[in-house]
Amino acid sequence: MKKILIAFSFLLFSTYANADCNIKSGSINILSNDFPALRTLVETAKECKGKAEFKVTHSAEHNKIAVPALTANPSEFSARIAANSSIVPLMNGGLIRPMNDLVKKYGKGIQESQLITIDGKVMAVAFMANAQHLYIREDVLKQHGISTPKTYEEVVAAAEKIRAAGKMKYPYAAAYKAGWNLAEEFVNMYIGYGGEFFKSGTATPSINNAKGVATLNMLKKLADLSNPDYLTHDSESIKVEWEAGNVAIMTLWASRAGTLLDAEGDAKITAATKLVAPATVGGGNIPATTLWWDGFTLAKNRSDADAEASFRAMAYAASSKEMAAKAADQAVWLIEGFVPGPKSIGVIEAVKMGAKPYPMLPQMGLMHGALGNEIVEFLQGNETAEQALKDVEAAYTSKAKEQGFL
Numbered sequence: 001m002k003k004i005l006i007a008f009s010f011l012l013f014s015t016y017a018n019a020d021c022n023i024k025s026g027s028i029n030i031l032s033n034d035f036p037a038l039r040t041l042v043e044t045a046k047e048c049k050g051k052a053e054f055k056v057t058h059s060a061e062h063n064k065i066a067v068p069a070l071t072a073n074p075s076e077f078s079a080r081i082a083a084n085s086s087i088v089p090l091m092n093g094g095l096i097r098p099m100n101d102l103v104k105k106y107g108k109g110i111q112e113s114q115l116i117t118i119d120g121k122v123m124a125v126a127f128m129a130n131a132q133h134l135y136i137r138e139d140v141l142k143q144h145g146i147s148t149p150k151t152y153e154e155v156v157a158a159a160e161k162i163r164a165a166g167k168m169k170y171p172y173a174a175a176y177k178a179g180w181n182l183a184e185e186f187v188n189m190y191i192g193y194g195g196e197f198f199k200s201g202t203a204t205p206s207i208n209n210a211k212g213v214a215t216l217n218m219l220k221k222l223a224d225l226s227n228p229d230y231l232t233h234d235s236e237s238i239k240v241e242w243e244a245g246n247v248a249i250m251t252l253w254a255s256r257a258g259t260l261l262d263a264e265g266d267a268k269i270t271a272a273t274k275l276v277a278p279a280t281v282g283g284g285n286i287p288a289t290t291l292w293w294d295g296f297t298l299a300k301n302r303s304d305a306d307a308e309a310s311f312r313a314m315a316y317a318a319s320s321k322e323m324a325a326k327a328a329d330q331a332v333w334l335i336e337g338f339v340p341g342p343k344s345i346g347v348i349e350a351v352k353m354g355a356k357p358y359p360m361l362p363q364m365g366l367m368h369g370a371l372g373n374e375i376v377e378f379l380q381g382n383e384t385a386e387q388a389l390k391d392v393e394a395a396y397t398s399k400a401k402e403q404g405f406l
Helices: 036-046 062-071 087-092 100-106 138-143 152-164 180-192 210-223 235-243 254-260 267-272 304-318 321-326 342-352 364-374 385-402
Strands: 027-032 053-058 079-083 115-118 121-130 132-137 172-174 249-253 273-275 290-298
Touching: 027 036, 027 062, 027 304, 036 053, 036 079, 036 121, 036 254, 036 304, 036 321, 062 079, 062 087, 079 087, 079 304, 087 121, 087 364, 100 121, 100 304, 121 254, 121 304, 132 138, 132 254, 132 342, 138 152, 138 267, 152 210, 152 249, 172 235, 180 210, 180 290, 180 364, 210 385, 235 249, 235 254, 249 254, 254 273, 254 342, 267 273, 273 342, 290 304, 290 342, 364 385
Parallel strands: 027 053, 027 079, 172 249
Antiparallel strands: 079 290, 115 121, 121 290, 132 249, 132 273
C-alpha cells in the first residue's frame, strides 16, 4: 500500500512566508467542483495569473470529466481541484505530477500540514477541510420536545415523531443520489459501525457482513423518512428542501453551511437552523462521517511552464490569509491564521470525536463505484441487504481483477 500522510490537525500549523506571485508566462486551466468556497479560491488564484492565460471549469460532473480530460496529451486541464477520493484515480492512472520542487521554489505561505504526501512525493496541496454532519431545525425539535440527536437511532426516532405529529411528511434529508453520493452515505455509516472495507493488508472486499447489513438497514430507515425522490437528491437538492421548510433534520457537508445561513433565505428558517456534531450509530463512539480535504493537483501531461504557472496561482490562493478571513463562513480553511467560526462547528466536532479520514486506498474508488450502483435495488425493496452486499463485492471484484488489484 502507498504511504499517505495527511494532517487534519489544522489548528496546529508551522508556516513559511507569503506565496510568490509574479507569473510571466504559461497557461492555467483549472477543473473544479462547484460550490462557493471553490469559486472564491479560484477567483483568488486568478488575481495571481499575471501574464498567463487563465480558464476554469466549475462542474458538478467534475469526477466524470477528470480522468478522460487528464489522460489526453496534452491534458485539457493544467490543474485539478481534488479531494481524498478523487485523487485516487488520478494517482492510479499516473495523471498528476509531484510538486516537491515547486513547493520548495514557490511554496512560501503553504504550511507543511497542507502537503498531501504519497511515498515522499507531494501530490496535492490541501486548502480546506470538510465533513458531513447534522443540521437541525431547532424550533421544530423544541416544539415536539425532542433533544438534539446524537445518534442515528435518535435521528430516526425524532423524524418519526415529527412525521407522526403531522408537522412534516418527510422530515429527514441526506444526499442519497444514486452513484457517488449514495456510496458516500454508505461509507460514512459503515465506518460508524466500525466496518472495514477490505481484509487486512489486501484488496479483497469485506463488506458482506453483519456491519454491512446494519449499515444498509439504517440507510433504509432514514430513506423511508425522506422525500420519495431521494435517489435523485444531491447536496444542492436537499439544501433546497431545507430552505423550503420541508426538512427538520439533515446530514450535509459543512461546506454548504454558508449559503444556508446567509441572509437570502427565509428568516425564520435561517434563525432556527443549528449546526451540530455528526451522529454516531450502533453504540459506537466514532462518528458516522469521514474527514475530507480539498486541494489542488497538477496534470502530468502539461508543459512545465503550465505546471509552474498553475502552481504559483493556486499556491497564492491556498495561502491567502485575506481570502480565508473574508470567506471564513464558506469553509474550514487550512490556512495560517484562520479562526474557525460557528459555521465550522461540524468539522471541528468531527475532529474532536475522532472521525476517520475517507480511505485513500488505490482500490477504494472501485469499491465506491460498486456501492453507488449496487445498493439501489435494496433501498427500492427489490432485494435483501445480503444480496445487495454480495452484488457490491462481485462488481468490485470484477473491476479489481481487471485493474490488477486482485
